[in-house]
Amino acid sequence: MQKLIETFYSAFANLDAETMAGCYHDDIVFEDPAFGILKGDKARNMWRMLCESQRGKDFVVETFKMEANEKKGIAHWEAHYVFRKTGRKVHNKINTEFEFRDGKIIKHTDHFNLYAWSKQTLGFQGTLTGWTVFFKKKLNAQTNKLLSEFEKHKNPDR
Helix, strand or coil, X not given: CHHHHHXXXXXXXXXXXXXXXXXXEEEEEEEECCCEEEECHHHHHHHHHHHHHHCCCCCEEEXXXXXXXXXXXXXXXXXXXXXXXXXXXXXXXXXXXEEEECCEEEEEEEECCHHHHHHHHHCHHHHHHCCCHHHHHHHHHHHHHHHHHHHHHHCCCC
């Protein structure tokens, strides 16, 4: 399963969402502070949206630790990018937990400091509100709305 994690992050560094999606089990459950819980195609489409949004931009993914056995795995990775809405540079540090089934990732949970992220992306406004439950709920609503719009654009019949 170590190779599967390596493949996933190598694909992310190359903005290859289809390879990333191929690492996921059909019944994937993804969770992080920005999107909340996403299942199945929503999780795969989130990576498609994120990769598409970063093409041609100053985006870097670095992995520092990847460990796995047949059932579980972990990774520490960092993303460097410019937040589109504010033009502010972001250096996000993420710890990930994986669970595997049938040779694929069935559960993917990203942990990062949402307050630190909000301060980087929003500056003073993030410092004031980034620690609140209200901020997290609003962010989840915004990111999921963007994901739904992306899915409609990619699949107009939805």
